[in-house]
Amino acid sequence: MLKLKKPAAAVLAAALMLSFCSCSEEQGKEQQQSGDTYHFHWKDYTLFETLGDSAKVELKDDFAAAVNYEWASKQKEDFTYSISSFGEANKTVVHNKRAMLEDKSFQNKNIELVRAMDGLYNDTKYKDSLGVEPLKTYLGYIDGIKTLDDVTAYMTDNSKNPFAVALVNIGYFENEALDCEVALDIKLPYLTLENKEYYISISNEGLKKKDTREKQIRYLLERCGYSEKEIEKVISGSFRFESKLASLDYSYISDLKTVKTRAEVLEMAGKYPFKEMLDHYKITTCDNFMGEFAFLDKLENIYKQNNVEDMKAYFKSALALKSILILDTDAFNFYQDSNLDRTNKFAQRIDREQDFYFFYLLGQTSLTAAVDQAYIDYYYDEATHKEIKDFIRQIKEKYLILIDSNKHLSDASKKAVREKLNKLGENVMLPSNKADFTDVKLKTKEEGGSFLDAMGEIKRKEYEHVGEMVQTHLGRSFWDIYNPDLSTTTVGASYFRMQNTIYIKMGILVDPMYNNSAPIEKKLGSFVAVLGHEISHAFDVNNISMDADGKKTDIVTKEEMSFVQDMKERIQSQFAGYEPFEGCGGYSSACDVAGEVIADAEGVKAALMIGKDIEGFDYDLFFRSYAAFWRTIETKARQKDDVANDEHPLDYLRINYTMLQFDEFIETYGIKPGDGMYMDPSQRILIW
Numbered sequence: 001m002l003k004l005k006k007p008a009a010a011v012l013a014a015a016l017m018l019s020f021c022s023c024s025e026e027q028g029k030e031q032q033q034s035g036d037t038y039h040f041h042w043k044d045y046t047l048f049e050t051l052g053d054s055a056k057v058e059l060k061d062d063f064a065a066a067v068n069y070e071w072a073s074k075q076k077e078d079f080t081y082s083i084s085s086f087g088e089a090n091k092t093v094v095h096n097k098r099a100m101l102e103d104k105s106f107q108n109k110n111i112e113l114v115r116a117m118d119g120l121y122n123d124t125k126y127k128d129s130l131g132v133e134p135l136k137t138y139l140g141y142i143d144g145i146k147t148l149d150d151v152t153a154y155m156t157d158n159s160k161n162p163f164a165v166a167l168v169n170i171g172y173f174e175n176e177a178l179d180c181e182v183a184l185d186i187k188l189p190y191l192t193l194e195n196k197e198y199y200i201s202i203s204n205e206g207l208k209k210k211d212t213r214e215k216q217i218r219y220l221l222e223r224c225g226y227s228e229k230e231i232e233k234v235i236s237g238s239f240r241f242e243s244k245l246a247s248l249d250y251s252y253i254s255d256l257k258t259v260k261t262r263a264e265v266l267e268m269a270g271k272y273p274f275k276e277m278l279d280h281y282k283i284t285t286c287d288n289f290m291g292e293f294a295f296l297d298k299l300e301n302i303y304k305q306n307n308v309e310d311m312k313a314y315f316k317s318a319l320a321l322k323s324i325l326i327l328d329t330d331a332f333n334f335y336q337d338s339n340l341d342r343t344n345k346f347a348q349r350i351d352r353e354q355d356f357y358f359f360y361l362l363g364q365t366s367l368t369a370a371v372d373q374a375y376i377d378y379y380y381d382e383a384t385h386k387e388i389k390d391f392i393r394q395i396k397e398k399y400l401i402l403i404d405s406n407k408h409l410s411d412a413s414k415k416a417v418r419e420k421l422n423k424l425g426e427n428v429m430l431p432s433n434k435a436d437f438t439d440v441k442l443k444t445k446e447e448g449g450s451f452l453d454a455m456g457e458i459k460r461k462e463y464e465h466v467g468e469m470v471q472t473h474l475g476r477s478f479w480d481i482y483n484p485d486l487s488t489t490t491v492g493a494s495y496f497r498m499q500n501t502i503y504i505k506m507g508i509l510v511d512p513m514y515n516n517s518a519p520i521e522k523k524l525g526s527f528v529a530v531l532g533h534e535i536s537h538a539f540d541v542n543n544i545s546m547d548a549d550g551k552k553t554d555i556v557t558k559e560e561m562s563f564v565q566d567m568k569e570r571i572q573s574q575f576a577g578y579e580p581f582e583g584c585g586g587y588s589s590a591c592d593v594a595g596e597v598i599a600d601a602e603g604v605k606a607a608l609m610i611g612k613d614i615e616g617f618d619y620d621l622f623f624r625s626y627a628a629f630w631r632t633i634e635t636k637a638r639q640k641d642d643v644a645n646d647e648h649p650l651d652y653l654r655i656n657y658t659m660l661q662f663d664e665f666i667e668t669y670g671i672k673p674g675d676g677m678y679m680d681p682s683q684r685i686l687i688w
């Protein structure tokens with residue numbers, strides 16, 4: 001899936017586990033132009049560390065900085081939400097969720113469950129009065145385990161194992177062998193250090209993580225009354241057992257083409273109680289399994305009585321780490337402080353709004369469906385839905401024109417690409433199914449419940465839902481409301497290649513990203529350009545070989561696609577060596593941003609084509625809206641990470657580099673050779 005922006009999980013991880021790089025305070029290094037290759041040389045105005053330092057620049061030299069200068073100079077040190085349009089929209093969504101919770105005239109099963117969780121999480125006094133008692137109760141269940149049969153019983157008892165920790169996990173995923181319908185996905189178990197490599201040969205980063213996690217486990221177990229000796233036993237036993245798990249066959253790379261039957265999978269599992277897990281979650285008729293077969297096959301080798309004590313240690317560690325954010329204030333503070341990297345002098349603790357954490361935590365569970373269903377019932381607006389659908393229709397029309405006029409493709413290839421566009425699935429705002437929690441009962445704070453108690457019920461629901469998904473034929477573009485990755489209240493849009501479907505979430509349709517009553521130029525310059533970006537991913541360099549049904553069939557020949565490859569290389573050479581600020585590290589010549597760079601330009605191109613049909617179209621407003629949409633302030637640490645790992649260029653580069661591809665832009669601002677926003681037309685990178 002090609003995400004528009006990092007998901008909340010990454011944002012939260014960045015916020016909770018912040019580690020600043022030790023870059024100097026100096027700002028952007030100018031790059032010299034060399035030879036015939038175009039190189040850009042704008043200064044990075046988006047750095048948090050040097051906020052407000054940059055002087056005002058001219059539109060014709062640095063469009064992004066000029067348009068966003070005033071906004072940037074008003075920003076303060078406040079990371080409650082990310083400092084960007086995305087952050088502002090996210091804040092709007094979180095506040096919208098709070099408003100619907102508070103509106104007591106709004107009553108139904110979904111909102112009732114969310115309100116119960118609200119009482120358990122946001123009533124600090126109540127939470128603090130419970131302290132670590134809830135954790136103590138659940139640790140006690142693990143202490144009671146004696147035999148392998150007890151382990152099996154524990155793994156399949158949600159009232160004792162609230163996070164359903166087991167030695168293998170389950171989910172579902174599309175599989176090409178089933179025409180991209182879903183199969184039950186056998187997944188790897190939770191590892192306290194997350195990365196299996198850390199158990200084999202540990203790096204410095206791994207050692208830091210090990211140290212942090214052990215501190216957190218030790219802190220919680222101490223509070224629960226465990227002795228120093230018992231705690232050491234948990235920590236060493238857990239590491240020993242996880243090392244065994246990590247040494248089994250982990251493939252990590254999903255095989256999306258192979259499925260096996262229930263009988264085959266159960267035979268692989270052997271003495272490991274995988275059948276008990278499936279039966280427990282009522283997954284009895286599913287006959288399509290995919291995922292980590294080799295791992296499951298070997299699991300019985302370590303599922304032995306002589307490992308029971310170490311398994312218990314592993315369950316305790318997992319339980320402690322998964323609970324730390326949902327216990328009392330002291331535990332939360334310990335978590336935040338212990339995650340700070342003390343070896344880094346720039347490290348600082350960032351606390352977000354309490355509701356940000358609350359909805360983030362719910363968003364990691366099946367209750368994401370209850371929140372989203374309530375949000376839909378409360379905020380869904382037919383007129384917006386109609387308008388978005390109409391914009392999609394217009395964008396498709398323009399792409400059809402571009403495909404037809406392409407000089408590199410044969411008629412047969414054009415036909416295949418057109419068919420793919422015509423068959424594109426459109427998931428706009430509304431998931432395909434509705435949340436149904438009629439069988440879920442959560443103990444409220446009035447009834448003496450805890451967040452931890454509630455997790456057991458929520459986890460049960462999640463896995464039973466996996467069963468529903470894999471035992472029903474749902475069709476290719478099915479949008480599952482229970483899938484946290486597809487939550488309609490996240491601020492995002494995406495193209496899912498295996499489904500040939502775009503997802504436009506309700507979360508992105510709020511101010512400042514989208515406004516019903518905004519002028520058409522603003523809509524086209526911001527949201528619609530992004531819509532075009534997502535649709536263009538259907539025929540980008542990575543996805544064009546897949547046919548309309550999401551299968552790989554090379555609908556366009558390699559020879560025909562060589563012009564895209566040429567553009568990719570051109571982009572790489574133009575980005576290569578550019579370093580946003582000293583110490584950041586530059587884009588490498590093999591950088592992978594080309595796909596996203598092209599999608600940005602195609603999206604703007606399609607939106608401009610729609611604009612061209614409108615009399616008296618205000619191009620200035622269109623281009624400014626694009627720049628405002630991608631406004632951002634980020635820390636050096638985050639940018640350094642993005643330059644190294646993100647397939648999207650930094651936001652100010654997305655703005656500038658995209659804009660200067662267009663004659664309309666050059667003409668609107670009277671840009672001439674020598675200006676910072678000028679690129680010779682022969683160097684442009686549009687493929688359609």
Ligand SMILES: [Zn+2]
Pocket residue numbers: 002003004533534537596599
């Ligand atoms: Zn993209």
